[in-house]
Amino acid sequence: MADSDPEPTCELDDGGGTLRVRLNGRWTASHAGAVERQMGDLVRDAEAGRVILDLSRVSRLDTLGAWVLDRTRHELGEKGLSADFTGARDEHRILLDEVAYRGFQTSPPARRGTIVDFFAEIGQTVVNVGRDFAQGTSFFGEVVTALARVLLNPSRFRAAAVTHQLEQIAYRGTPIIALISFLVGAIVAQQGIFQLQKFGAIAFVVDLIGILVLRELGVLLTSIMVAGRSGSAFTAEIGSMKMREEIDALRVMGLDPVEVLIVPRIVALLIGLPLLTFISNVSALLGGAVVTLTYGGISLDIFLVRLQQAIALSTFMIGMIKAPFMALIIGLIASLEGMAVQGSAESLGRQVTSSVVKSIFMVIVVDGVFAMFFAAIRY
C-alpha cells in the first residue's frame, strides 16, 4: 500500500519577500531520500526574508518528516531568514513540538596516525600480557587456597560436581581421543617405516613409536584435544554465568565461585587428563602396531618384544608426569578467561577463542620446557 502513496513534493510560491512553500503527500521515513533532498534544496535556494511552510496538505507525517521539517526551519533561521509553519493539523503540530529540532553533539571517532596506532597497539599488547601473567598468578593462588580449604575440610568437597565433570571430560572425550591417537600413531609408524627402510632399519620403527608416543605424543595430543573440547566448554559455561550475574548471585549467597565452579572442574581435569593420556598412549601404540604389521610385516609378537626392549617404565612415566601439569594449565586458563567475560555475547566468543588458543600455546610451551628439563637431567 505504501507504493500507491503520493511522494512528498513541495510547491514554491514567491511573492513580495515572502516564500510560501506548500507541502504535499507523505513526509515519512519511507520517502526519506526525497524528504531530505527537497528540504536541503529549499535551505540552499531560499533568499526571501520570510518563509512559510504550509503543512495543510501533508497527508502523513512521521517523526522523520517532522524532524527534517523542524531542522529546515531551524537552518533557515540560522541563514537569517524567518521561517514558520502554518496550517499544521493538531496531531502534526504535537509531533513537531515533540521532536523539537536541536543539535546533537556526536562524538567524532578519534583517529590518529596509523603509525602511532600501530605502536600503541604493541604497547597495549605487552601490557596485557603482563597483566594476564599477574592475574594468572593471583588466580592460581586463589585456586590453591580453595583447593586447600576443600582438602582440610572434606565435607566441602563437591563429589557430585566432580563426577559430572569427569563424565564430560573423560568418559565423553574417550572415543574421539582414542580415535585421533590411533590415527596419529598409525601415521607416525607409516612414515617411520618409509624412512627407516632406506637404512634397512625397519625394526627400529617400534622404538620410534614407543618412545615418541609415550614421552611426547600421547600427552600432547590429549592436552590439545582437552583444551579444545573441555577448556572451551569451561570458558563458555563460566562466562555465560558471569554474563547473567549468576556468579554474583553465588557470591551474595556466601558461596565462593572458585570453590563451587572452578575447583570441581580442575579436580576433574587433574584426574581425567592422565586417564585420557593413558588411553591415548595405548591406542597410538595400537595404531602403530597395525601399520607395522601391514606395511612393515612385523608381527604383533615381535612388536611387543621390541617394545619391551625399547622402553622402560621411565619412558611411560615421563609422559604421564606431564599430564597433571597440562590439566592445571588448561583448567586455570579456561576459568580465568571465563571470569574475564563482560556483558556481551561478542565478548563471550572472544574469551572462548582466547582460552583455547592460550591453553594450546601454553601446553606446547610447557611440553618444551619439560623436554629441556629431562634432557638436562639425562633422563
Add this chain to the structure above:
Amino acid sequence: MAARSSDPTAPNFRETIIRVRDLEVGFGPKTVMKGLDLDVYRGEILGFVGPSGSGKSVLTRTILGLVPKQAGTIEVFGENLDDLPPEEHRRLERRWGVLFQHGALFSALTVKQNVQVPMREYLDLSDRLLDELAMLKIEMVGLKPDAADKMPSDLSGGMIKRAALARALALDPEIVFLDEPTSGLDPIGAGDFDELIATLQKTLGLTVFMVTHDLDSLHSVCDRVAALGDGKVIAAGPIETMLASDHPWLRSYFHGKRARAVMG
C-alpha cells in the same frame, strides 16, 4: 480490506487491526491457551492483564509468529498471517515494533547502533539523518544523550526498557507490542513512559498492545483493557467494565488493597 468489527462494545466500530480467533497454543502436553478470541482496534491503547504465568508473553509471541500455534487464526492489518508469503510477512514486520519483556537489546552493539539496526535495514537514510534520528528516538524515550554510546550491559534495568522502546519505535511502526514496559521503572519514570506512549499514539496514530501489571498505566493511558485467565480472554472493555466485572481474579486485581491505594 479493512475488517470491520461487529462487536458492539468496539469503540465507534473502528477497524480491527489485530484479530485473533479460537487460538490454541501449548508446549508439549501443556496447553497454555485454548479458544482465545481477541480484537485490537486501530489507534487504541490496549492494556493486557492477567496473572503471572497465564500466557500474556506467549500470546504476544504467538501473534508475532515466534511461537507456533496449534489451532486458530491470527489476522494483523486484515491479513491472515498463515496465508502470507515470506516476503509479504517481512513487509508486515516492518509495520510493527516490539519491546520484549527483558529488552532483548543486541549485546554487541551500543544503544545507538541498536536503534539504527532496523533503520539501516529498511530505510535509505543519509548518515547525518541516521545519526540524528537515532538520537531523537533515544531522547524521546527519556534517555540522556550520553546513554547512546553505552553498551547494553552498562545500562540499568529501566534504561534497558527505554532503549528497547527506542528500538521498537525506530521505524515509526503502526503497532507496538510492549511486554511490561513500565516494570522496573521508578513511578515518575513510569508516568513519563505512559505519557510518551499516549503522545505517540496521538501523533502517529499508533496502536499499542501493552502487557502490563501497572494499575496506573491501565487507568491513565489505556483505552481498553483485556484480561487473560484460564487460557481465554475473560473480559475486555474500558476500565469501567473491568471494575464492574465479578470475575474473582478481576475483582481481587482491581479492588484489592493495591488497587484501592492507586485509585485513592
